[in-house]
Amino acid sequence: MKKKIFVTRKLLKENEEKLKNLFDVTLNKDDKIYTSQEIISGSMNYDGILSSVTDSMDADTILKLSNSIKIIANGAVGFGNIDIQAARQKEITVTNTPDVLTDATADIQILLLLGASRKVYEGRIAAETQNWKWSWDFLLGKQMSNKRLGILGMGRIGRAVAKRAKAFNMEIHYHNRSKLSSDLEDGAIYHKDLKSLFEKSDFLSINCPATPDTKNLINRETLSYLKENTVVGNAARGDVVDDDAMVEALKNGTVFAYGLDVYNGEPKIHSEYLKLKNIFLLPHLGSATKRTRWDMAFRATKNLEDFFSGKKPKDQVN
């Protein structure tokens, strides 16, 4: 008998077809974002869940899921939306989708740094309102080429950002929980602590996952380590940044400009971010290419397939 999978969000057609071939699935045709209560009641009599980044699977939700649920295959590399401790307690396997979105997300990270540093938001408004003329000092930004890039979190995506930044002749510095092998470092300079990385960086790329340890890691104190006029980009998670402290830094010139794709409490955006000009906002587009979304959902499907055929899923995170 086919295993029953509860799919929380509408997937691309090809992914839904594949799931239907393998499992007895309930799809979300209207793509409604389910509340925790709807996820809990939706899980009754199902064997597994294919979740998305928008599903808040906090401890309370996980602990109330049907006892029949044995796996949550999250269709994302980040799994900060899932309380891993609670999943462990309930003996639910959790998987993610690494690798397949590395390039798409690193591309967006470069776009964020460029968009912020070259005043793309203000430029777009000036062009759109036909309210501009070329002049020597019109919308002068900061050049990325030949500068120092600090990377916070040198995992797959951080390293892919570094690779791209080298095409801009940037000098790469990084901070990570541990120093990488020289192979993986590929010439990047390791900083044991955040302060030393921040003091060096002209541009800062946030690429660390959201965990209890990284929540508000960018705060009033750590922002004070930055040089004046640093450009910051965040394609990781909104939770890593204390928004009030960032707004202050954007106003006082510590941060020249901030490019971000991810938010605390998405899809809400801090109201000050919507007022400031030295900001470049995108609506969580990091993995938004068709190829990448196909691959993410196929990878989550493969994790379900492996799990139910008795193998350890490749991407198990707990």
Ligand code: DGY
């Ligand atoms: C991820 O996979 O974590 C992305 O943020 C989803 O878009």
